[in-house]
Amino acid sequence: MIKVRIPTPLRSMTGGKGEVESTGGTIQELIDNLDSSHPGLKDRLCDERGEVRRFINIYVNEEDIRFLTGKHTPLKDGDEVSIVPAIAGGSL
């Protein structure tokens, strides 16, 4: 099982839950499985080409998947995945 942390704006799709469990050998499979149990979630996370949206950050055990192998990043039992929208704030 893989633990997935869901950000507040997407919790309407997980029945209000901030953490769900799912399975998958890669991030891509995990997203597909999440979409089966929570229909519509994939559309929010991925663009029409199936790529993870630019302002969605996905972390596997605290490491950004962009610095791993993106949506092909392998997952194993017990991994923790966080989905975090990049907050558009900042100063200069």
Added chain:
Amino acid sequence: MAKMQALNCRECGKEYPTEALHVCELCFGPLEVKYNYTEIKQAISRASIEAGPRSLWRYSALLPIEGTPTVGIHAGFTPLVRANNLGAFLGLDELYIKNDCVNHPTLSFKDRVVAVALTRARELGYETAACASTGNLANSVAAHAAQAGMQCYVFIPGDLETAKVLGNLIYRPKVIEVEGTYDDVNRLCSEIAAERRWAFVNVNIRPYYAEGSKTLAFETVEQLGWQAPDHVVVPMASGSLLTKIWKGLNELHTVGLIGPVSTKVNGAQAEGCSPIATAFKQGRDFFKPVKPNTIAKSLAIGNPADGYYALKTAMESGGQMETVTDEEIVEGIKLLAQTEGIFTETAGGVTIGVLQKLVKQGIIKKEDVTVAYITGNGLKTQEAVVDSVGRPIRIPPSLVKFEQMFG
């Protein structure tokens, strides 16, 4: 039809009304003001701008407000200084300093973005101004809110320079010092912004706020005699300023005031906080957030909101990105002061240090018309140079003693 048509998601294009919104609810991309350029083009001319006020509001046709400006009436239109001495030192024929050290009223380029943000915030009915800041923004929000009679809350990290903290308190806003870095402050402010009906200039008012930076490009072009420079050097924290200077240059072309723009937009960061420049050098279009460790506190944003667009801008325009060490920042501050008589803060030291590197690397050439953006005032970051400028020569009030020393 109004000149502002909508807010548009920069990523997926979804349209929103021109309200206090900043993130796309569908894809989490940032929102940006969409203008009716056809209409603006008909209303604007070089002559109409030149006849306008001596402030950034001479470009109000290209700024996101509906009525007349009510906050920050005197912001902008700062000197573009022909830097002959620094140019000669570096080997450049035509170097200019855009000197926002002397912006009104709080001595940094933030007076531009705050003028636009709070004018818009009042149009949207807000009575409380707020911001997350590395210092200069808080100073500007606090001053403008005082003048506009707005309630004010400014949020700053716990390690700011004394002058920047004092430069808030004097206007009597609520100053909230958050234990942590700017990135912690920013995250907290995003959460507070969701709970209160406050105009957080760089959170929920951000699409309007950020547009104010375009005026640095507009003024530069006008002050160069309606000509875009060959190179600009711009300091980067969130990366917003750099992207908006590029946008401003291109808008002037879109509305027919100048020809096609071939300006190369170069970005400058401090080595101790260089997520954008590091990604650029590695050829990536994404960056890794960092924990900042630099004397350039106004640039100490480890998770830059516009980092992706800054990378895209530098690549699109053919510009470069470079970094400088803390020692090079201090040298840069001193060099600008001792050649041009302009005392900038640490961010300006970053800009001058990077300018110097780009010239040495042959990226900026002798004959290139070059503009370096100096965005803040050195009197606010005295800690950075206090140990490296020497001491006064102390003498008794005696002519003899004076002649002994200097005869």
